[in-house]
Amino acid sequence: MGETHTAPALEAGRCSHCSTVAFPVTRVCSRCAGTAMSPFTVSARGTVWAYTVQRFAPKSPPYVPPPDGFSPFAVGYVELPEGIRIEAVLDCHDFDELDDGAPVTLVATVPVPRFATDAYLKETR
Structure with missing residues (x-):
């Protein structure tokens, strides 16, 4: 099946x-x-409005570090065509992909919204 x-x-x-x-x-x-x-x-496509890079592990608990250790990740606001901005984790291969206005696509909603750049999606799918 x-x-x-x-x-x-x-x-x-x-x-x-x-x-x-x-x-x-x-x-x-x-x-x-x-x-x-x-x-x-709402639309599943939006643009990066602003972002930052989390370069240190959050406090634990509630954060549970992955078995292979912490890796920096991007978080930011994605602006949607409906005129709202949503805070989300931003998946990319290189943080330089995340210029303000970069197009992104919704890839997950749980546990938090998660968007990915077009370059990231092209290489991971």
């Missing part, structure tokens, strides 16, 4: 009163305090 893979997706909410988009979905709009928030799936 073949496995079926579902593309990862993130859900945001749009206020029915003022059209403000919130991520993650909230019950109350942060702009107008309206309570009619409609959930919808």
Whole structure:
């Protein structure tokens, strides 16, 4: 039997009163305090808005270091066409790929949103 893979997706909410988009979905709009928030799936493609590189291991617990030791990783904000910015882990081969405005694609949602550069996806798929 073949496995079926579902593309990862993130859900945001749009206020029915003022059209403000919130991520993650909230019950109350942060702009107008309206309570009619409609959930919808946001774009899986976005651009790097800003990033930094985590060059030291986070405190443990809750961080559990991998068996082969800590490796630096990028975290940043991805701007989506819906006008929201989402904090995420950013997968890449070289941190220079992450210039502001670099296109990225959603690759995972658990435990946190994770986006990857086009170059990274091309070499890993």
